[in-house]
Amino acid sequence: MHKIVLPLIVLSSWVGFSQEKTDSTKVLKEYTVEAIRENKYKRESSTTVSKMPLKDIENPQVYNSIPANLLKEQVVTNFNDAIKNATGVTRLWESTGRNGDGAEYYAMRGFAVQPTMTNGLPSLTNTTIDPINIDNVEVIKGPSGTLFGSSVISYGGLINVVTKKPYQTFGGEISYNNGTYGSNRVTTDINIPLKNKAAVRINSAYTTEESFQDAGFSNSFFLAPSLKYEVSDKLTFLVNTEFFKNTSAKQSMLFLTRNLPLSFDSMSLFDKNYKKSFTSNDLIINNDSFNMQMQALYKLSENWTSQTVLSKSTTKTNGYYQYLFDAANGDEFTRYISKADGTFYTTDIQQNFIGDFKIGNMRNRLVAGVDYYNSRLLNGGTGWTDYGVVSLINGTDTNGVDTNGNPIATVLTQAGVDNALVGSFAGNTEANQEVMSAYVSDVLNITNKLSVMGSLRLDYFDGKTSQYDSNKTEGQVALSPKFGAVYQIVENKVSVFGNYMNGFQNVAPTTVANVDGSNPRIKEFDPEQANQIEVGLKTSLYKDIISASVSYYDIRVKDRVITDPNNINNSIQGGEVESKGVEVSVVANPFKVLNVIAGFSQNKAKVTRETLNAGYLGLRPEEAGPETLVNFWANYTISEGELKGFGIGFGGNYASEYKTLNRANIGTFALPDYTVLNSALSYDNDTFNVTLKLNNLLNEKYYSGWSTVTPQRLRSITAGVTYKF
Structure with missing residues (x-):
């Protein structure tokens, strides 16, 4: 091994939602030691996935962790590029900015999901997430209703952002990135120790960029101050806040027809219009958000800790939202536009008791808690108008004809749209949710190698399950169990695991009637249920230089509300969906200078029970995304000699063909498979970091969608410099 000289250090750490070891150091004495190979992408443990400290190899649930140092290597400036490092995850929709559900949508294990969690707590947004405050992203797989409820997660899993935490020494960095399409980004990360074991950390970012298309832009400012205060050896407070302001003009979404036979049979027309945004920079939407989390950790005894947490978020939407809807003639799309004005408030309060104790010779790690969640969504914008x-075919955008019958070009200005929307106020609407829950989860070590997990949640729901529902749900109760087992074939090195996990979704009441339309009435339903069985293998070999997981899962969703085949005016529970697949994830450090992260997934999903002639039976759901996904990234860094500090990275993503529209009674439209390659060059030392990143190396044309067709960014180059202090 290569020998180096470095100071002996004392690491300061804080255990909360993220059991994080900071890079804070205190010099004591100089020693000569041997350099240790480091798996830079490896995450030892998580306190979020199971709401308690638990190593990955002893956790019966699968999750991927995307660390901040990987995001730096890849010069990640947006959340989608960060998520591309997770196995089996791909984006369906870009952020729309809509009130309530305007964040990006991703496909995971056959189901759509949004990034809705921060530090294990609900943290909703109506836009994208700035990566500057990310310590790591945890992509937690499978229906996780037992520990996280139902209101903000998916049957496929959840996306949790773990934020950076303050530490006890002064330090930080300032970065500037400049790139293609008018991209400019300035970021800061500054940590300041205070008196009495307190510290403040401030992360901020200012970003401007234009679109690769003929119109579109985004200007954003993000500020995240956080405070850590160790009152005593027993009591610690942590406050995390995030302020985000985004102004943008978004490309129009092209929706394929949902109620008439499909008239497109190839990508040729979409390729022809790849760089057309069908919008103007005059039609902007403003998205502001504020998130705050406060928590208190109190050491009750050597074996028990109390965790009290409060999370509040407010998001605001104001501006123009538009989409283009297929006219079903193989050519034209009609524009629909409105001016949105709304606010979304969420509050979550949790009280957890976390224990680590023995009963006889058997170790127990237990969390017991109660959770209160409340959301209030207000809308007050205009109605919709076709514009x-x-x-x-012609590449034109017209709005009627003149007196001679000639087409009139559409003028996409604020004044023109405002005039078209005059008198279309849609009224003020409100949608509320209130959820009260209690849960308990215990990991029992029967032996040092064999452990079992048992968990249970009781959930009580009141309110509207969606802003689009007309009726409220009154007192809906759900019980959600979870079981798991882990056997470590080689202790702390190789384990086999299995789990049964449950997820659920509350279902809104609906109006039903007799076949002849008589006797209209409100009908209540039980919550939908998703049940997953999963088995797999995890490894952490050769001093953690190779960490891998291989798993097979089968998710069955039942009790979906469908139309009664014998009465078109009635709805019944009984729809079913099956989603099963294989996932392989690898994080490796095969040589001291080489780090690799890679993943492969294959998902088979289909509707197994549905109303006759509804169009979905036996077909892959449109939210399921591509069947096959591959992600790969490798970074080689020279560790000695005159070129020490120089690094090169290479990787990319593959996605198979994806049926963005897939209905027997309308038709199927497939987005083609794609391979997107990226590369990076870097130089790093104690004071400076210089990077050059090339995304979409081959300038591949590729699309995302969910009954939509959305062109993705072409080749782009970003150069960056960071000063560290």
């Missing part, structure tokens, strides 16, 4: 017709 112009886009022709893909």
Whole structure:
């Protein structure tokens, strides 16, 4: 091994939602030691996945962790590029900015999911997430209703952002990135120790960029102050706040027809209009958000800790939202536009008791808690109006004809749209949710190698399950169990695991009637239920230089509300979906200078029970995304000699063909498979870091969608410099 000289250090750490070891150091004495190979992408443990400290190899649930140092290597400036490092996850929709559900949508294990959690708590947004305050992203797989409820997660899993935490020494960095399409980004990360074991950390980012298309832009400012205060050896407070302001003009979403036979049979017209945004920079939408989390950790005894947490978020939407809807003639799309004005408030309070104790010779790690969640969504914008017709064949955007019958070009200005929306106020609407829950989870070590997990949640729901529902749900109760087992074939090195996990979704009441339309009435339903069985293998070999997981899962969703085949005016519970697949994830450090992260997933999903002629039976759901996904990234850094500090990274993503529209009674439209490659060059020392990143190396045309067709960014280059202090 290569020998180096370095100071002996004392690491300061804080255990909360993220059991994080900071890079804080205190010099004591100089020693000569041997350099240790480091798996830079390895995450030892998580306190979020199971709401208690638990190593990955002893956890019966699968999750991927995306650390901040990987994001730095890849010069990640947006959340989607960060998520591309997770196995089996791909984006369906870009952020729309809509009130309530305007964040990005991703496909995971056959189901759509949004990033809705921060530090294990609900933290909703109506736009994208700035990566500057990310310590790591935890992509937690499978229906996780037992520990996280139902209101903000998916049957496929959840995306949790773990934020950076303050530490006890002064330090930080300032970065500037400049890139293609007018991209400019300035970020800061500054940590300041205070008196009495307190510290403040401030992360901020200012970003401007334009679109690769003929219109579109985004200007954003993000500020995240956080405070850590160790009152005593027993009591610690942590406050995390995030302020985000985004102004943008978004490309129009192209929706394929949902109620008429599909008239497109190839990608040729979409390729022809790849760089057309069908919008203007005059039609902007403003998205502001504020998130605050406060928590208190109190050491009750050597074996028990109390964790009290409060999370509040407010998001605001104001501006123009538009989409283009297929006219079903193989050419034209009609524009629909409105001016949105809304606010979304959420509050979550949790009280957890976390224990680590023995009963006889058997170790127990237990969490017991109660959770209160409340959300209030207010809308007060205009109604919708059709405003112009886009022709893909002619590449035109017209709005009626003149007196001579000639098409009139659409003028996409604020004044023109405001005039068209005059008198269309849609009224003020409100949607509330209130959820009260209690849960308990215990990991019991029967032996040093064999452990079992048992968990249970009781959930009580009141309110509207969606802003689009007309009726409220009254007192809906759900019980959600979870079981798991882990056997370590080689202790702390190789384990086999299995789990049964449950997820659920509350279902809104609906109006039903007799076949002849008589006797209209409100009908209540039980919550939908998703049940997963999963088995797999995890490894952490050769001093953690190779960490891998291989798993097979089978998720069955039942009790979906469908139309009664014998009465079109009635709804019944009984729809079913099956989603099963294989996932392989590898994080490796095969040589001291080489780090690798890679993943492969294959998902088979289909509707197994549905109303006759509804169009979905036996077909892959449109939210399921591509069947096959591959992600890969490798970074080689020279560790000695004159070129010490120089690094090169290479990787990319593959996605198989994806049926963005897939209905027997309408048709199927497939987005083609794609391979997108990226590369990076870097130089790093104690004071400076210089990077050059090339995304979409081959300038691949590729699309995302969910009954939509959305072109993705072409080749782009970003250069960055960071000063560290």
